[in-house]
Amino acid sequence: MKKTIKMREMLNNQKGIIKRVSATGDMGRRIREMGMVPETPIQIQGRAPLKDPVAVKIRDYVLTLRNNEAGSILVEVEENP
Amino acid sequence: MKQKIIIALSGNPNAGKTTVFNAITGARQHIANYPGVTVEKKYGTIHHQGYEIEVVDLPGTYSLTAYSMEEIVARDFVINEKPRLVVDIVDASNLDRHLYLAVQFKELGVPLILALNMVDVAESRGIKVDPDKLSEQFGVPVVPMVARTGKGITDLLDKVVEQAPKSPEWVNAPMSYGMDIDSGLDRVSSIIEKSRFFDKKYPARWRALKCLEGDSQIIGLLKKDPDLGKSITDICDDITKHSMNTMEEETEAIIADHRYGYIAGITKKVVKRKIELRLNFSDKADKILTNRILGPIIMGFILYGIYSFTFWASELPLLWFEIFFDALKNLVATFVPSGILQSLIVSGVIDGVGGVLGFVPLIMFMFFAIAIMEDSGYMARVAYMLDRVLRWFGLHGNSVMALVVSGGISGGCAVPGVMATRILRDPKERIATLLVVPFMNCGAKLPVYAMLIGAFFTKDKARMLFILTLISWGFALFAAKLLRATVLRGPTTPFVMELPPYRAPTLRGLLIHTWERTWQYIKKAGTVILAFSVIIWAMMTFPGLSEERIQAFDQNREEVAIAFLNQQTSPRWIQDKGELKVLNQLYHGLSGEENIEPKAQRHEALLEMARAAVWLERKNGETASFEMEEKFLEAGGRFLKYRQQMTNIDNLQQQTALKGTIAGWMGTKLEYITRPLGFEYRTNVALVGGFAAKEVVISTLGTAYSLSDVDEDKTASLSEKLKKDPAWNPLQAFTLIIFTMLYVPCMATVVSIRKESSWKWATFSIFFNLLVAYGVSLVIRQGGVFLGLGG
């Protein structure tokens, strides 16, 4: 079973596929320019010592963003990881 | 005749632009600033197959849409300067994202070559990119390379020369973004083409595209014509509404989608993966280096290691520099007759500039360590780990760069630090960072610390510097918090940053990096600081004492000398003033551990006397290791007393002289304010000079103490001089260290703050910092005195 959750809710090392990026403005554009577009597979690499920001593996590189931004990205994941 | 062409190196950050640039140009490179802004422009010229090729290293960009200042600069260079060719450096191990920029270059129509870099990294990860197929699919020449080892660099130059004779016309290759957007683009571009502002610099369709992407810079330009701006924004809004309705996506999302779709179509044919996505070395390293618990601990160790390394590595070179400048001073003292000229050269030029240049090794090793942090990719982890903390203080993870470059691990410069704030997009976060950056321990403050630490905190220099670094971070962060809670209140902005893979830096890259920054430091010493040393020397020399007063002091000395000679009971070992001079010389020789053999009978008695005097001065309750005759001891004691009297007179004369000068007058007036801090006029003069550049603090102290130095031993270092001075103690030294850390940013920094913000903020920073410095120093000094530390 698959379900769609926000990226900030993903666990460390969890994999998923981006379904929608709802951020707008400069921020939204930058996130997309960095390769966060629908149907892209990602994996959570880890979180900074204070649990924020989060590091995500995407397109063969590692992108970091704050939980705040990660909240605007919807990801499809397996129901029971 | 040689043909000259200009090529620009472009690419995402960490694609290897600088490595390619260094490999192409070697040592023949120059640094300037882009006109109007302070972003660095690096360029160099080489000759290849009859062409003179000028290469420009552009700042790293992820996209051609205006996001940060660096990206605007890179884009403007390409559009305004129209280089003959753009070499876009792409990372073969991460081709998708790197091609995103290349796609936009193609849309713009610039003559393009793709440099397919990091082929080695890609292969080690089981990724194989076929360059010929890529070239065929993408429609531009592709040169595979490993810039780090220099492989493919010549091929790249060959390709540049091969492409050079072709038509320099830009042929833009429009991409399709689906019917809705394409028709919108057509409408907008036809309006733009009709506008009187259309100057053909950017293709109209490309401009229209940027409008749809919401590029604030381009939209701003179009809004110069209000009607045009209005009709374009209307169309854009229209299209956005439409796409939201039909596809539930923003326009910019659809555009990015199409570009990545196009790229995916190419990479599917070009890239072969042997193994599935697996954890590579960097991913594994990050599991430890950015681990919740281990990460911060390791970071602490690394930063501490850098101090220890810097001090350890620079210890010997620092000594060589000191010896060199001492020798230089002695040389001048021997060949230039004493007087104004000697004073100018020794006290003004050598003490001033030498005091600064003497610290070049320290600064150099610090820059070297920073370069390792940057080039290895660790700096990005520091920003990542500290973002949450910095956000609490109202700053941003990206503020780390600015803070570190300005001296966050001590030894940097606030000027590039202020410039490094451009990666911050929110004006309030940026200004808050700008304003606290001058609190960091820049390379110019290091000499002050090093000198005072060397004199008063000798036990553990590295630890003391580490503590000072923590203190400066503390002040910077809390000042930021204060500013963000008052004058700069506002929300925080997003943080989106790449963590580049860890890479072993190349020695060559490190050396070039280090040298560039060190050279800027040396240049400063050679120009600004030289000028200020001389001006301040003059202010501290003129007006000199009047003839009568000098005569009065001479008279005084004469009387003391005669009284000393007459005091002797028989035998009179010292016959006349000539022998008194010999005695003085012997005393100096012995103090300096010289081996002196008696030359004549009479000489022998003087030598014994001098020996007794030296021994008396040094003894700490212990008995002599050699037989000392009572009569010599007695005479030696008298001689010491005589010397003390002479010293007092000299001292008085020097003090009177210095106080009478322009600088002395200023410093004395300032004592009203600085007395609670324990600063006397010489320190005040130094601090005033420090506004020009912090290095001037040390050089002025050097000049002030060299001028008012009563010892004939002109070469004693400032550190030794202060140690001997009764007015100085560890508390005083610490107060001065903290004051120097916090008070006004130097002139160059104020100017860059103004450039980056406004006069208002530049002025604000002067008064804000002064206030903080005064308050904090006052608490330290008075608290210290209250606790009975020093006095």
Ligand SMILES: Nc1nc2c(ncn2[C@@H]2O[C@H](COP(=O)(O)OP(=O)(O)O)[C@@H](O)[C@H]2O)c(=O)[nH]1
């Ligand atoms: N393995 C490998 N490393 C490279 C190559 N080219 C550059 N690097 C390294 O990648 C890092 C970033 O390179 P740099 O030139 O500073 O990138 P820039 O940000 O585009 O200027 C440095 O540590 C380089 O040594 C390459 O072809 N192979």
Ligand SMILES: [Mg+2]
């Ligand atoms: Mg670079």
